[in-house]
Structure formats: structure tokens, C-alpha cells
Amino acid sequence: WQSQGTSYTPDLAIEQLQLNYIGASTVLTANPNKDLNALLGGSNPYTIVGLDPSNSLALFVSGWGLDGKGEAILYVTRLANGNPYWHSVLIAPGGFAPPVTLIGPYAVIRVQPEDVLNIRSAAGPSQPVVGSFPADAVNVMRTGPTATGEDGTWVEVQNPSGGTGWVNSAYLTEYVTHDAFCADTRIPALIEQLKGSMNQSNGDTFAALVDPVHGVDVHLWAYQRSVNFSTTTARAVFTSTESYNWGTGPSSKPDIGTFKDIIQPRMLDTLNASNMETYCDDLSRVFTLARPWPFSNNIHFYNFYKPSSSPAELDFRTWLIGFEYINNQPYLRGMVTIVWEP
Known part of the structure; x- marks a missing residue:
């Protein structure tokens, strides 16, 4: 699923599905309770395909593919007249990676009340900013990886905007109420x-x-x-x-x-x-x-x-x-x- 998407006409979409994903013996099993954000590593499942969650539905299914080992997220949304239609499908041929075991929560410290703790794309203060936590955040969750830089230890965290990023661990502490x-x-x-x-x-x-x-x-x-x-x-x-x-x-x-x-x-x-x-x-x-x-x-x-x-x-x-x-x-x-x- 972490690749460029492809658009097809209805006829070509059906042909692709029949040739590569849904055979005569394919049995799809839906799970409407699946945590899609966790499945996608913290990414918003609707943002990925550009849909509005207020008028769309994302559904997890297993048994995808001719070998039945794949998984997918099916998306349904509505036309301007309100009629529903199948918009897209996000496919993981071998199944989505197991959800990351999160560590936390952590709280932000040593940041002035009017400032924020920047989330960067990689470890290091020169890396691009991809998000932030407010100075009073108490919901920072680590994903596990750490890296040592010239300014200390950096840890990978869940980005509230989706995906992951990196922050300097000197600005985090274990959250205790x-x-x-x-x-x-x-x-x-x-x-x-x-x-x-x-x-x-x-x-x-x-x-x-x-x-x-x-x-x-x-x-x-x-x-x-x-x-x-x-x-x-x-x-x-x-x-x-x-x-x-x-x-x-x-x-x-x-x-x-x-x-x-x-x-x-x-x-x-x-x-x-x-x-x-x-x-x-x-x-x-x-x-x-x-x-x-x-x-x-x-x-x-x-x-x-x-x-x-x-x-x-x-x-x-x-x-x-x-x-x-x-x-x-x-x-x-x-x-x-x-x-x-x-």
C-alpha cells in the first residue's frame, strides 16, 4: 500500500481485480472493528486517499488476492446526488505489517508555554519539521526506535497529524497524573x-x-x-x-x-x-x-x-x-x- 496509486476506468478496474486479486474461490472476510489508524502506522486512512470521513466508509477485509494471503481497505463514498459508489481500495498483498507496540504516554517538558516541541522527519535539529506537540502535551507515544545525534538522543513518536516523526528525548518525560x-x-x-x-x-x-x-x-x-x-x-x-x-x-x-x-x-x-x-x-x-x-x-x-x-x-x-x-x-x-x- 505504500506506493503510488493507479486510477482505472470501471471496466479496467474489474479486469484488474479478476486477474490479480479476486478469483473464483476467493473468500473475503470483513472486520468493521479493525483499528485502521494503527494498521497504517498512525496514518489517517481517509487522508491517504483524499476522502472526507463524514460521507465515506473505510472497511478492512482479509483473504484478498488469488492466494488469499493479502489484506485490503475498501473505500465507499457518495456522488453529489448522494448515491454511494466504490471509490478505491488500498491493498497490502502480503498483509499489513503488525501494529507497532507503542510506548508511553510521555509528556512534554522544558518547552515554554507559548512554544511547541517540533516533530522532525528524522533524528536531528536540521531535519524538516513534520508536526509538533504543544508545551502541555501529555499524550506523546513512542514507537520504539531511537537514534543518537550530536545534541542527544532522539526517539521516534507517533505524529498527531499522521505517520511518525522524531523528537529530542530531552523534552519528554514519562507522564504521570x-x-x-x-x-x-x-x-x-x-x-x-x-x-x-x-x-x-x-x-x-x-x-x-x-x-x-x-x-x-x-x-x-x-x-x-x-x-x-x-x-x-x-x-x-x-x-x-x-x-x-x-x-x-x-x-x-x-x-x-x-x-x-x-x-x-x-x-x-x-x-x-x-x-x-x-x-x-x-x-x-x-x-x-x-x-x-x-x-x-x-x-x-x-x-x-x-x-x-x-x-x-x-x-x-x-x-x-x-x-x-x-x-x-x-x-x-x-x-x-x-x-x-x-
Whole structure:
């Protein structure tokens, strides 16, 4: 079926069918429930032959061909006067390829809300664009193949417009619903491990939590740059003397220092608070910022809030701790602290 079509007059069409496809002993079996989109690798069965599905019918049949091993899709549509007629047939002499086992769903990440994730005809940023996913897409399905390019790993996906295409895997994450995330009993256990690693200054425990693909991005200020730690560099955060520029808060003075001096005490101040409040995927009690969670909505988080020490003080603090799923296993992906700002 993946070839140029041929048009025949009614008489020639009948002759071709009798000579090549339908013999005296041919038995055709129709299956109106067949998933034609899956059969055609995600392509729209009506678009292929230029028909309007609102006044046309596509029907799968097996037993096609003189040997009975072929399959086909028969198309019926209507003339201007409303009378139906047989328009065309899409033939797979040896049968259509088995439907691809799809992997997913995946969600789009790291794409600005007003932008899109381009689907390209092949792996690589210079390949032609053949489609796109919106920044909040949660229905991306992989078809299996992967390819490595100079800018990372590319994966083949179903194109919503039909067929397949390629996207950079750095912009995808395994899709997990809000309800599934908040019901995942593994997350509270990971939070306890995170708290333990901070209290014990245990780099190995901390590193074991970190996202093995993207690392963990740590923000001292939600709207400023993050510092990324891989599973390797995370092991040394409590002993390393390397200073980082954590960005600038309301004081306009850059916060520069080690993880142990800048991040660890602020995290312990919240996680060890006896009156800490916990929320799942919820920004309750978070100080008002334009974008307090600087990650995609498809990266879910827990909200840990330490109230002010007294009504007259503004020393409350929030930590937002986000997780990404890799092969259905949650890993630490982002940490953001938020305080009162004038």
C-alpha cells in the first residue's frame, strides 16, 4: 500500500481485480472493528486517499488476492446526488505489517508555554519539521526506535497529524497524573531519605535519589538560575568546597557559596520544623510569585512549608521538591526554596 496509486476506468478496474486479486474461490472476510489508524502506522486512512470521513466508509477485509494471503481497505463514498459508489481500495498483498507496540504516554517538558516541541522527519535539529506537540502535551507515544545525534538522543513518536516523526528525548518525560503521583507511596519514603541525607550529610544517600538522566536542578531563588547536580557530583555536595553562584534575591547581591553552606541549612530549617505543613502538587501557602515552580507542570512536586516563628515575623520558608519518573521509578528532579520577598 505504500506506493503510488493507479486510477482505472470501471471496466479496467474489474479486469484488474479478476486477474490479480479476486478469483473464483476467493473468500473475503470483513472486520468493521479493525483499528485502521494503527494498521497504517498512525496514518489517517481517509487522508491517504483524499476522502472526507463524514460521507465515506473505510472497511478492512482479509483473504484478498488469488492466494488469499493479502489484506485490503475498501473505500465507499457518495456522488453529489448522494448515491454511494466504490471509490478505491488500498491493498497490502502480503498483509499489513503488525501494529507497532507503542510506548508511553510521555509528556512534554522544558518547552515554554507559548512554544511547541517540533516533530522532525528524522533524528536531528536540521531535519524538516513534520508536526509538533504543544508545551502541555501529555499524550506523546513512542514507537520504539531511537537514534543518537550530536545534541542527544532522539526517539521516534507517533505524529498527531499522521505517520511518525522524531523528537529530542530531552523534552519528554514519562507522564504521570496528579492523582497517581500523590497516591504513590514511594514518594514519602524518598522524602524521608532526602531528609536523612541532609541531617547526616550523606552524599551517597542523596546521590541515590537523583534523576539519573537529567540530574537534580537546585534553585535558591525560583526565578534565578539553578545549579545542576548529576548522580556523580551529588555524592560530594556535603564535602565539596566548590562555590556556586545561586543567583540574586531581593538584596541584589549574588548568593555565592557551597551546597553545604547555602542549601543544606535552609533545607534542614524546613524539613526538621515540628510544625511543617505538607501539600502534594499544590502551591498552598507559597509566597506569591509569578512562577514559583520553575519546571514544567508535568514534573510533579511536594510542597513543604515552615510557618513563621510568630505572627510578627516573616521568616516562613517553603521547599518545593519535584520528581521525574524514569522507567516508572521516581527520582529527585528539582528543589526550589521560596521565602518572603519585599
